[in-house]
Amino acid sequence: MAKLEQVGSAVPLVRASGISKHFGEGDTRVDALVNVSIEVFPGQVVALLGPSGSGKSTLLNVIGCILDPSEGKLELDGDLVYDNRWLRSDLRRLRLDKIGFIFQFHNLLPFLDAKDNVALVLQLAGADSRSARVRAVELLDYLEVGNRKDSLPSKLSGGEAQRVAIARALANKPRIILADEPTAALDSVRAGIVMDLLRKLAAEQDAAVIAVTHDDKIFDRFDHMYHLRDGRLDGNGGA
Amino acid sequence: MNLAYRDVRHHLGRFLLTCVGLGLLLGVVLAMIGIYRGIVVEALTIVQKQAADVWVVESGTLGPFAEASRIPGDTREAVARLAGVTAAGGVTYQTAETEVGGRKFRLYVIGYELGRPGGPAAVTEGRPLARSHYELIADRRSGLRLGDRVTLGRNTFSVVGMTEDLVASGGDPVVFMTLLDSQRLQFDLAPPAARIQIARGAGGATTDTVNAVIARLTPNANAEAVANSVRRWKHLSAMTQAEQESILTRSVVDRARRQIGLFTTILLAVSAVIIALIIYTMTMEKLKQIATLKLIGAPDRTIVGMIVQQALALGAVGFCSGALLIAAIKDYFPRRVVLEPDNVLMLGGIVFAVCIVSSGLGVRAALRVDPAAALGG
Structure with a gap:
C-alpha cells in the first residue's frame, strides 16, 4: 500500500484527490462529485457546506468507504485505500479501525443501554465483554454522561444521546471522525457543547473531524470550511 | 453481547404476543395431527381390544x-x-x-x-x-x-x-x-x-x-393356515388380525387421513408464510439499525445471527406454547386427540426448518441494506 509523502510537519489524515462520482449513464447521468480534492490534518475540524444536492453527503460517504468513487484517489491515515479501485478488501474492518461515525439522529441501538451501545463497537473490534464495558463507562464519564450509562436511548435527552453516540464513535480510538449533521437535532446551546466537545477530542486525540452541516450557529467552531456546489468545490472558506 | 436476545427483551411484550399467535397456529397444526392419530387409534381400538387371531x-x-x-x-x-x-x-x-x-x-x-x-x-x-x-x-x-x-x-x-x-x-x-x-x-x-x-x-x-x-x-397355530381352512367354505371369508387392522387403516381411515393430511399441509404452509412475514417485518423495522451496525463495522454474520436467532426463538416459543396449549386442552375435544412424542418432535423439526428457511427472506433484506442508509434523516 502506498505511503503518503509528508506535507510540512504532518501527514493529512484524509487526502481525497480528484474524486469524482457520477450516478447513471448517458442522458440520466448525474455528476454528484467532480474532481474534488480535500485534505484534513490531525487536530483539524472541518465542515462540508453547501445546498442540498451539492454532494456533501456523497463526499462523506466516499471518505467513509461506504460509496465507491468513479475515479480519484483516497488516502486515510497515510494509507492509499482507493486508486480507481479499492485497494483494501475488508472495508468493514477499515471503518471499524480508522473511522468513527456520528449521525444526525444519534442512531443508537434502541435495545441497548448507553454503556452497551459503546461497548458493542469495542466488542466488534475484538475486545472481551468485561473490558469493553469498562472502557465504555470511561468514555461516557469522559463525555460527562457516565451517570446515564444504564439508560436506554429512549430515556436520554437529545444532547445526552448525541454524547453517547460520540462516545460510540470514539470507542476504537479512530483518527478520523465523520459527522453527518451532528447538531441538526439539537438546540443552539447543546449544538455548541457538542461542537466544543468534537474540537476538544480532535485536539486531544490528534484526530480529524469532518462534519457535514447547515448549522450556521456553529460555523465559528470549524478550522476550515469546504463549500460544495453542484458537486464541485466552490473555493476554500475559512474559520 | 447477544443482540437478538437484547432486541427481544426490549420488545418482550410484542414478541411474546407474536409467539402466542404463532403458538395458536402451531397448536392447530398439532391438534390436526393429534386428531388424525386419534382416528387411527380409535379405528383400531375395537379390533385390537377384542384380541382376535x-x-x-x-x-x-x-x-x-x-x-x-x-x-x-x-x-x-x-x-x-x-x-x-x-x-x-x-x-x-x-x-x-x-x-x-x-x-x-x-x-x-x-x-x-x-x-x-x-x-x-x-x-x-x-x-x-x-x-x-x-x-x-x-x-x-x-x-x-x-x-x-x-x-x-x-x-x-x-x-x-x-x-x-x-x-x-x-x-x-x-x-x-x-x-x-x-x-x-x-x-x-x-x-x-x-x-x-x-x-x-x-x-x-x-x-x-x-x-x-x-x-x-x-x-x-398359524393364523394364515386357519384362515385358509375357513376360506375353503365358499360362503365364508377369513382374515388374520394383521389383515383386519390393515383393512381398517386403509379403507376406513384412509380418506380421513388424506383429508387431515392435506389440511395439515396447508396449515403448515400458512405457518411458514406467516413466520416468514413476521421475520421479514421484524427485519424491515430494523433496517436503519442494521445499516448503523454495518456502518460501525459489524460483520454480516453478526446481523445474520441476530435475525436467525430471533426466527428460531420465535419458532421455539411459538411451538412450545402451541404444544402446551394442545396438551392442556386435548381431553376436551369431542374425539380423541393422540399426541405421540415422535409426531411432536417431527413438527418441532419442521418448524425449526421453516424458521431457518423463512429467516432467509429477512437475511436477504438485511444483507442488501446499504450502510449509507444510516446517514441522513
Whole structure:
C-alpha cells in the first residue's frame, strides 16, 4: 500500500484527490462529485457546506468507504485505500479501525443501554465483554454522561444521546471522525457543547473531524470550511 | 453481547404476543395431527381390544367394519372345531341412538356370547355381563353411568359395568350386550312390519345371524393356515388380525387421513408464510439499525445471527406454547386427540426448518441494506 509523502510537519489524515462520482449513464447521468480534492490534518475540524444536492453527503460517504468513487484517489491515515479501485478488501474492518461515525439522529441501538451501545463497537473490534464495558463507562464519564450509562436511548435527552453516540464513535480510538449533521437535532446551546466537545477530542486525540452541516450557529467552531456546489468545490472558506 | 436476545427483551411484550399467535397456529397444526392419530387409534381400538387371531366374515366382503357382513350364527361351532382354534365367538356390530334423561346418546353396540371371545377386555367399574338379557357394559366416554337404564329398540337395559376408551372408528362410544339381545335389536322388526312379513310368508326367517366370528388360536397355530381352512367354505371369508387392522387403516381411515393430511399441509404452509412475514417485518423495522451496525463495522454474520436467532426463538416459543396449549386442552375435544412424542418432535423439526428457511427472506433484506442508509434523516 502506498505511503503518503509528508506535507510540512504532518501527514493529512484524509487526502481525497480528484474524486469524482457520477450516478447513471448517458442522458440520466448525474455528476454528484467532480474532481474534488480535500485534505484534513490531525487536530483539524472541518465542515462540508453547501445546498442540498451539492454532494456533501456523497463526499462523506466516499471518505467513509461506504460509496465507491468513479475515479480519484483516497488516502486515510497515510494509507492509499482507493486508486480507481479499492485497494483494501475488508472495508468493514477499515471503518471499524480508522473511522468513527456520528449521525444526525444519534442512531443508537434502541435495545441497548448507553454503556452497551459503546461497548458493542469495542466488542466488534475484538475486545472481551468485561473490558469493553469498562472502557465504555470511561468514555461516557469522559463525555460527562457516565451517570446515564444504564439508560436506554429512549430515556436520554437529545444532547445526552448525541454524547453517547460520540462516545460510540470514539470507542476504537479512530483518527478520523465523520459527522453527518451532528447538531441538526439539537438546540443552539447543546449544538455548541457538542461542537466544543468534537474540537476538544480532535485536539486531544490528534484526530480529524469532518462534519457535514447547515448549522450556521456553529460555523465559528470549524478550522476550515469546504463549500460544495453542484458537486464541485466552490473555493476554500475559512474559520 | 447477544443482540437478538437484547432486541427481544426490549420488545418482550410484542414478541411474546407474536409467539402466542404463532403458538395458536402451531397448536392447530398439532391438534390436526393429534386428531388424525386419534382416528387411527380409535379405528383400531375395537379390533385390537377384542384380541382376535382370525376374523371369519361373509364371503366376498371385508367385514365386519369396512363392509357389511352377515353369516349364520352356527358358523361359530364350525370354526371352533378347526385345528388350532381354542375359542370362537359370534359377534354383531351396529350403531344405535337412544335418549337417557333427556340427553341423546349415539352408541356403537357390540353383541357377544358370554364366555366367548368378543366381549370387553377389561371392566374397570361394576361387573361383566352375568345375565342373558337386558344388561349393558358401557364405555365411560358414552356419558352413561352405572345403574343407568337405557332403552334400545323395544327393550330397556341396565348399565352394570364400565370400560375405558373403547370407541368405534366413527367416534361413537361402545356398549356391550349379549349376542341374543343384539340380534333382537338388529333383526327384530317392529310389530306392524313383522305382521306384514308374516303376511308375505317370510315371518319365519331366523334371526340367528352374526356379523363375524372371532377365533382365538393356540400359541403355536398359524393364523394364515386357519384362515385358509375357513376360506375353503365358499360362503365364508377369513382374515388374520394383521389383515383386519390393515383393512381398517386403509379403507376406513384412509380418506380421513388424506383429508387431515392435506389440511395439515396447508396449515403448515400458512405457518411458514406467516413466520416468514413476521421475520421479514421484524427485519424491515430494523433496517436503519442494521445499516448503523454495518456502518460501525459489524460483520454480516453478526446481523445474520441476530435475525436467525430471533426466527428460531420465535419458532421455539411459538411451538412450545402451541404444544402446551394442545396438551392442556386435548381431553376436551369431542374425539380423541393422540399426541405421540415422535409426531411432536417431527413438527418441532419442521418448524425449526421453516424458521431457518423463512429467516432467509429477512437475511436477504438485511444483507442488501446499504450502510449509507444510516446517514441522513
